[in-house]
Amino acid sequence: MSSSSWIDRAHALLAADGRKRGGARTAVLELLGGESCALTAVEIEDALRAQSSRAVSRASVYRILDQLECLGLVQRVETGQAMVRYERVHEHDEHHHHLVCDGCGLVMPFSDAGLERAIRSISERVPLSVSEHEIVLHGACPDCRDVEGEHHT
Amino acid sequence: MSSSSWIDRAHALLAADGRKRGGARTAVLELLGGESCALTAVEIEDALRAQSSRAVSRASVYRILDQLECLGLVQRVETGQAMVRYERVHEHDEHHHHLVCDGCGLVMPFSDAGLERAIRSISERVPLSVSEHEIVLHGACPDCRDVEGEHHT
DNA sequence: ATAAGAACGAGACTTAGTCTTATCATGGCT
DNA sequence: AGCCATGATAAGACTAAGTCTCGTTCTTAT
Incomplete structure (x- = not known):
C-alpha cells in the first residue's frame, strides 16, 4: 500500500533531518497518508479533532505542514478558495x-x-x-x- | 493606445449593464487601464490614496473589482501570495x-x-x-x- | 426639480494564517 | 534510574485580507 510507504518515507526523512518523533506529527502524517487529494490546514485540524484519534493545535498543524513542505513530502495547492491546500507527494508518482x-x-x-x-x-x-x-x-x-x-x- | 480603449470599453459595458457612473469606479478604471500587470486590492487602494488623484474606500475597491470580474473586464490571478491579484483583460489580447x-x-x-x-x-x-x-x-x-x-x- | 436607485464611505466583523510564550516529551548522558 | 538539553506542542493573542451593513451622496431618467 503506497500510503503507508509514504508515511515510512516521511518518518525516515524527518529522522534524517534531525527531528524527533511526536504525537502531533504522527497523527498528521497518518491523516495525510490516507488522503489522496488536497486538504486545507483547517480541514486537517478539524478532521483530527473529530476522528477522536488525537487533536492537534492549529500552530502545530501549520508548523508540521511547513516542515513537510521543506522536505518535499507535501505540496501546496492554490485553489483560489482563499486558503491553501496541502497534499502528499510521492517520489515516482x-x-x-x-x-x-x-x-x-x-x-x-x-x-x-x-x-x-x-x-x-x-x-x-x-x-x-x-x-x-x-x-x-x-x-x-x-x-x-x-x-x-x-x-x- | 490600448489602455484607454479598455477604459472606454469598460464604461460602455458598465452602462449597458445598467450601472451609473461614479468617481470611485472611474478612478479604479484609470489605474487599471494604466497598469499592464496584476495588482492586489490593497495595492489598488494604496495607489489611489497615494496618487492624490482620489482615495477610494476598501469596500468600494472590492465591490468594483467584483463587478469588473463579472463583466469579464478583469481577471483574478492567484499567485499564492495570500492575496488575489487582478488585471485587466483585453478582448483580442x-x-x-x-x-x-x-x-x-x-x-x-x-x-x-x-x-x-x-x-x-x-x-x-x-x-x-x-x-x-x-x-x-x-x-x-x-x-x-x-x-x-x-x-x- | 425631483425621486428612485445606484454608488460610495466608514468601520465593524470574519477568518486564514502567524507568532509568542509557557509547558511537555524525548533521548542522550552520567 | 534520574537529569538535563533540546525539540515538540498547546493555547491563544495577533495580523491582515476580504466581507458585510447601513446611512449618505451622487446620477440619471422623467
Missing part, C-alpha cells in the same frame, strides 16, 4: 494537477503528459529558475452546471 | 500567464502557444466545463538566485 468547481468547491485531480511537456519547455526559455508548478483549472462540475440551467423549476 | 519569484514576490507575465494548446485539449477531455485557467509558475528570479548562493560573502 506522476505529477497531478487540479480541477476546481467554482460552484460547490469540489476539487479533483487530473494529469496530462502534453501539459507537462509544454511546461518543461517553457521553464527552459524563461528568466526564472522554475522550481515547481501547480495548475488549477476552474469551471463547473456536472451537478453545478445543471443547477445553473434550472432557472425554471 | 493573447492570454498571458505569470511567473512568480518566491524570494522577492516579483510577478511577471509570459505567454506560450503550446501551453494554450495543451490546456484546450485537456478541457475537452475532463468532467468539468472549464471556464477559465490561469497558470502560475514559481521559482527564483536571477537576483534571488544569486542571493541564495551567497552563503560565503
Whole structure:
C-alpha cells in the first residue's frame, strides 16, 4: 500500500533531518497518508479533532505542514478558495494537477503528459529558475452546471 | 493606445449593464487601464490614496473589482501570495500567464502557444466545463538566485 | 426639480494564517 | 534510574485580507 510507504518515507526523512518523533506529527502524517487529494490546514485540524484519534493545535498543524513542505513530502495547492491546500507527494508518482468547481468547491485531480511537456519547455526559455508548478483549472462540475440551467423549476 | 480603449470599453459595458457612473469606479478604471500587470486590492487602494488623484474606500475597491470580474473586464490571478491579484483583460489580447519569484514576490507575465494548446485539449477531455485557467509558475528570479548562493560573502 | 436607485464611505466583523510564550516529551548522558 | 538539553506542542493573542451593513451622496431618467 503506497500510503503507508509514504508515511515510512516521511518518518525516515524527518529522522534524517534531525527531528524527533511526536504525537502531533504522527497523527498528521497518518491523516495525510490516507488522503489522496488536497486538504486545507483547517480541514486537517478539524478532521483530527473529530476522528477522536488525537487533536492537534492549529500552530502545530501549520508548523508540521511547513516542515513537510521543506522536505518535499507535501505540496501546496492554490485553489483560489482563499486558503491553501496541502497534499502528499510521492517520489515516482506522476505529477497531478487540479480541477476546481467554482460552484460547490469540489476539487479533483487530473494529469496530462502534453501539459507537462509544454511546461518543461517553457521553464527552459524563461528568466526564472522554475522550481515547481501547480495548475488549477476552474469551471463547473456536472451537478453545478445543471443547477445553473434550472432557472425554471 | 490600448489602455484607454479598455477604459472606454469598460464604461460602455458598465452602462449597458445598467450601472451609473461614479468617481470611485472611474478612478479604479484609470489605474487599471494604466497598469499592464496584476495588482492586489490593497495595492489598488494604496495607489489611489497615494496618487492624490482620489482615495477610494476598501469596500468600494472590492465591490468594483467584483463587478469588473463579472463583466469579464478583469481577471483574478492567484499567485499564492495570500492575496488575489487582478488585471485587466483585453478582448483580442493573447492570454498571458505569470511567473512568480518566491524570494522577492516579483510577478511577471509570459505567454506560450503550446501551453494554450495543451490546456484546450485537456478541457475537452475532463468532467468539468472549464471556464477559465490561469497558470502560475514559481521559482527564483536571477537576483534571488544569486542571493541564495551567497552563503560565503 | 425631483425621486428612485445606484454608488460610495466608514468601520465593524470574519477568518486564514502567524507568532509568542509557557509547558511537555524525548533521548542522550552520567 | 534520574537529569538535563533540546525539540515538540498547546493555547491563544495577533495580523491582515476580504466581507458585510447601513446611512449618505451622487446620477440619471422623467
